[in-house]
Amino acid sequence: MPRPSLRLCLAALWVFILGVAIALAAVIYEAYEQGPGSQIRHASLSAEKACTELATKFSWGEENKSYSLEKKSDFQYALLEIILEHYEGVEGGYWNSEKTFGPYAYPTYEGNGIKRDIPESERPTLNRLADQANLKHALQSELKRGSREGIYYTACPLSLVANSGAAWTMIRIPLSTGFAYSKFQWSLSLIFVFIIISGIGLGLVVYRWIRNVRSLEREILQHSVDNLPPLNPNPELELNRIVDAINQLNSRFQASKAETKKLERKIAHNDRLSALGKMAAEMAHEIRNPLATISLKLENALVDPASRLPLAAPIIYAQIGRMDRLINMLLAMTQQFAIKAQTVDIQDWVSTSFLNIRKNAESKKVSLLFDFQVERWSFDPFHLARALENLLSNAIAFTAIHGQVRVSFFKEDSNLIIIVEDEGPGISAQVRDTLFEPFKSHRVDGNGLGLVLVDDIVKAHGGSIEEIGSSSGALFRMEIPWQKS
Known part of the structure; x- marks a missing residue:
């Protein structure tokens, strides 16, 4: 089973940190709910709601005459027991307009027995708040905080009529545990912040790592292995x-x-030199033919120089030119090519290097069609022009009148591809095997050295050439790597 990638592992770690952060946030919220601030808030809401309900229910009973004057205290006590039963930790009572305390109840008291007495220490505060609520006709509240607990007092007017009395409630809030929860909450908050910062930092590290890996990957993939520059x-x-x-x-x-x-x-140079012995015999044969023709024409001309020499001279000159070309090509084969590469504009190079080839094609009424898909490339313009000229010369020679020779330039991987395709009879499989061997020509006026020279020039560029044939004739494909100038 393959191991997971580093990116997947880091992503899983980041998700884990995120999960821990969410869980810790829930714990912090719970700790906050147990803190002194939250406890005071909940206690104050409970005390104020209970006080408001005591005042409202009593006022409703008074308006609807739900009790007699003698039963007023009993009615108030019943309300206290029924209402405060639903408010945990809340104790309360009624305060009369004569500034005296009425019935009092603490139904949720957890001590032994029933608590009936108002704590003496709380009476002054309750008396003051009830008097203010009675005078201002508005709810009054106050919080007293001690080291271990706090007390929240509330007083509510019984009606909008002045001096009608007030209801009051109070609740004790244990602050020692709240402060402990507050410290615990701050500790958790610090841990939470640390985890969040760690998660963000890890996310940034992962993002930066992935970005740099992709940048390195793009830099490598935009070049071939053969031409990879320093990264x-x-x-x-x-x-x-x-x-x-x-x-x-x-x-x-x-x-x-x-x-x-x-x-x-x-090795190629040594191969050429080692082949000279074999080529010498064939070369002698190639030279003997024009020499025999020259000798015959001279003998005939000497019989009657005046009439025969003008006719023999052009033939003798042509045979001498043939031997000269043969010797020059042989010398070129025995020399090692020195490639002088430069960046070339291919269209300009074609337009200036093949004027004779164009004239040859025009004289035979053969169309030369060029397709340029690459603008510039680096190669030796002189030697590669010699190679392409040989291929074009052969293509024109084997193409019928009004035929076409197509030349294409395009890029494939890191190589310049040059395709030369004619509409001739094509090349058979038997001939293809000896196509690039010297003195293996299939043209009447050929010497068998042209394609050998083409092969040498292409190999000197570090490229390759092959004849792959087509449905309409011969097709030569050259691959030329970019040359460092």
Whole structure:
């Protein structure tokens, strides 16, 4: 089973941190609910609601005459018991307009027995708040905080009529545990902030790492292995080590590649020299034919120089030119090519380098069609023009009148591809095997050295050439890598 990727592991860790942060946030909220601030808020709401309900229910009973004057205290006590039963920890009572306390109840008291007495220490505060509520006809409240507990007092007027009395409630709030929860809450909050910062930091690290990895990946993929330039340093230390390793490996690869090309050129040169022995015999045969023709024409001309020499001279001159071309091509084969690469505008190069080929095509009424899909490339313009000229010369020779020769330039991977396609009879499989061997010509006026020269020039560029044939005739494909100038 394959191991998960680093990105997946970091993403899973980030999700885990997020889950911990959410769980901790829930714990912090619960701790906050147990803190003194939250307890005071809940206690004050409970006390005020109970006080308001005591005043409202009593006022309703008074308006509807639900009790007699003698039963007023009993009615108030009943209300206290019934209402305060629903408010945990709330004790309360009624205060008369004579500034005296009426019935009091604490139904949820957890001590032994029933609590009936108002705490003496709380009477002054309750008396003051009830008097203010009675005079201002508005709810009055006050909080007293001690070291261990707080007390929240509330007083509500019984009606809008002045001096009608008031209802009051009070609730005790334990603050010691609240302060402990508050400290616990702050501790959890600090941990929560630390986790959030850690999660954000981890997310930024993961994002930066992924971004740098993708940048390195794009930089590598936009080049071929054969032409990979030195990679730029990466901001990530770990990735930069990989970049250094790739650059060192690429340097060794390029050095090995250059050495390989050098050895290939030496081997090719040695192969050409070793083939001279075999070629000498064939060369002698090729030279003997024009020499025999020259000798015959001269003998005939000497019989009657005045009439025969003008007719023999053009033929003798043509045969001498043929031998000259043969010798020049043979010399070119025995010399090692020195490629002088430069960046070339391909359309300008074609328009200026093949004027004779165009004239040859026009004289035979053959159309030359060029398709340029690459604007510029680096190669030796002189030698590659010689190679392409040989291919075009053969293509025109084998193409019928009004036929077409198509030449295409396009890029494939890191190579310039040159396609030369004619509409001739094509090349058979038997001929294709000896196509690039010297003195294996299939043209009447050929010497069998043109394609050998083409092959040598292409290989000197580090490229390759092959004849792959087509449905309409011969098709030669050359691959030329970008040459470092």
